[in-house]
Amino acid sequence: MKAILDHVGIAVGDLPAALAFYRDALGLEIEASEEVASQRVRAHFVPVGQSSLELLEATAPDSPIARYLDQRGPGLHHITLRVDDIRATLAHLTLRGIRLIDAEPRAGAEGALVAFIHPSSAQGVLVEIKQSRVASRKSSVTRYTVGNLELISLCDGFFHLDGGAMFGTVPKTLWEKRTPADARNRITLAMRPLVVRGARTMIIDAGLGDKENEKFNEIYGVERARNLDHTLAEAGLSPDDIEIVLATHLHFDHAGGFTMRDASGRLRPRFPRAQYIVRRGEWEDATHPHERNRASYFLDNYVPLADAGVLQLVDDDQTIMPGVSVRRTGGHTMHHQMAVIESGGRTAAFVADLMPTTAHLGEAWIMGYDLYPMDSLAAKKAFLKEAVEREMLVFFEHDPVVAAGRIAEQNGKRTIRPH
Numbered sequence: 476m477k478a479i480l481d482h483v484g485i486a487v488g489d490l491p492a493a494l495a496f497y498r499d500a501l502g503l504e505i506e507a508s509e510e511v512a513s514q515r516v517r518a519h520f521v522p523v524g525q526s527s528l529e530l531l532e533a534t535a536p537d538s539p540i541a542r543y544l545d546q547r548g549p550g551l552h553h554i555t556l557r558v559d560d561i562r563a564t565l566a567h568l569t570l571r572g573i574r575l576i577d578a579e580p581r582a583g584a585e586g587a588l589v590a591f592i593h594p595s596s597a598q599g600v601l602v603e604i605k606q607s608r609v610a611s612r613k614s615s616v617t618r619y620t621v622g623n624l625e626l627i628s629l630c631d632g633f634f635h636l637d638g639g640a641m642f643g644t645v646p647k648t649l650w651e652k653r654t655p656a657d658a659r660n661r662i663t664l665a666m667r668p669l670v671v672r673g674a675r676t677m678i679i680d681a682g683l684g685d686k687e688n689e690k691f692n693e694i695y696g697v698e699r700a701r702n703l704d705h706t707l708a709e710a711g712l713s714p715d716d717i718e719i720v721l722a723t724h725l726h727f728d729h730a731g732g733f734t735m736r737d738a739s740g741r742l743r744p745r746f747p748r749a750q751y752i753v754r755r756g757e758w759e760d761a762t763h764p765h766e767r768n769r770a771s772y773f774l775d776n777y778v779p780l781a782d783a784g785v786l787q788l789v790d791d792d793q794t795i796m797p798g799v800s801v802r803r804t805g806g807h808t809m810h811h812q813m814a815v816i817e818s819g820g821r822t823a824a825f826v827a828d829l830m831p832t833t834a835h836l837g838e839a840w841i842m843g844y845d846l847y848p849m850d851s852l853a854a855k856k857a858f859l860k861e862a863v864e865r866e867m868l869v870f871f872e873h874d875p876v877v878a879a880g881r882i883a884e885q886n887g888k889r890t891i892r893p894h
């Protein structure tokens with residue numbers, strides 16, 4: 476077994492005192508902090524070479540870190556070893572009689588899979604085993620070439636939704652093998668907007684944005700310490716560079732980043748030079764929500780676009796810029812659309828909630844959120860066939876690990892080859 480020291484977790488009761496030591500006295504750099512809502516903890520990362528120290532601060536009295544501090548005071552809390560295959564590691568440890576706290580991996584921060592080993596088997600040290608889904612904390616920007624278009628997959632962080640709702644009629648015994656749930660039965664989802672650079676610079680969807688309050692962020696386990704602002708900058712872009720914003724649909728995890736509040740609290744378009752393109756039927760539905768879809772449509776995300784005169788409604792499947800066209804899928808919402816990107820004989824598809832993660836490859840693995848699941852099924856069947864035939868590069872907007880891949884079919888069995 477090969478393992479790398481990922482980080483050392485240190486329980487901190489007095490953050491200013493911890494910063495006075497680690498930052499000021501030792502002169503180490505402290506990165507942006509990240510709140511892990513499910514653990515009621517805020518982690519401050521201190522990079523040290525290939526690994527990091529994690530200063531762990533409790534955010535609520537019932538946090539595991541708060542209980543640790545009560546019992547033992549501040550100090551070394553756990554060490555984390557990163558492995559390639561967490562399930563194989565756990566199986567190996569079980570065979571050797573090692574006492575595990577987690578027999579099955581569960582969802583950790585940033586889409587990682589984690590499991591704890593009991594200190595009684597590890598000389599009194601709490602050991603966490605981790606399989607990173609993203610190669611590293613910084614790797615959420617990926618570039619692809621399709622003909623003469625450049626595609627850049629960005630990330631607006633992660634959030635959590637009920638696993639049952641994400642897989643509809645598929646039983647948990649099946650879906651949890653692919654996607655482990657947390658203690659609240661939620662699974663980790665990424666938000667991955669896609670930039671397309673060609674004749675113009677376009678972004679498709681824009682993640683959640685930062686207008687939501689703490690209660691919302693707690694319910695959805697929002698992790699946006701690294702978000703669209705960071706990944707745009709990492710891609711060498713600023714919001715000013717975006718000329719077209721294309722919406723697949725207007726749910727908050729896709730359209731939240733379309734608007735922002737300025738210093739005076741007024742809502743305005745997030746991309747100041749862009750035209751925003753929305754399908755007319757989706758606009759009508761989103762501006763007249765009903766009992767079943769109200770929880771997903773927040774007017775603040777898109778009504779300011781109309782007020783600012785930057786909204787452009789399209790009625791049919793059509794070309795948005797050379798090489799990029801939209802195609803209605805329906806299903807998830809009546810007017811949900813995907814983007815098809817074609818150049819130089821190559822094809823890519825940004826399918827949004829038609830197939831939100833790689834775990835949704837099976838034709839009947841359709842979200843419970845979908846308003847018209849039989850339409851989802853028909854659209855998905857047609858799309859999968861086409862994706863295999865045309866060797867499409869498929870983007871999975873919500874997959875916590877795989878930004879894009881190709882779908883292969885052998886002996887009637889489909890698999891995804893991550894790209």
Ligand SMILES: [Zn+2]
Nearest residue numbers: 724726807828
């Ligand atoms: Zn949606």
Ligand SMILES: [Zn+2]
Nearest residue numbers: 726728729828
């Ligand atoms: Zn979505």
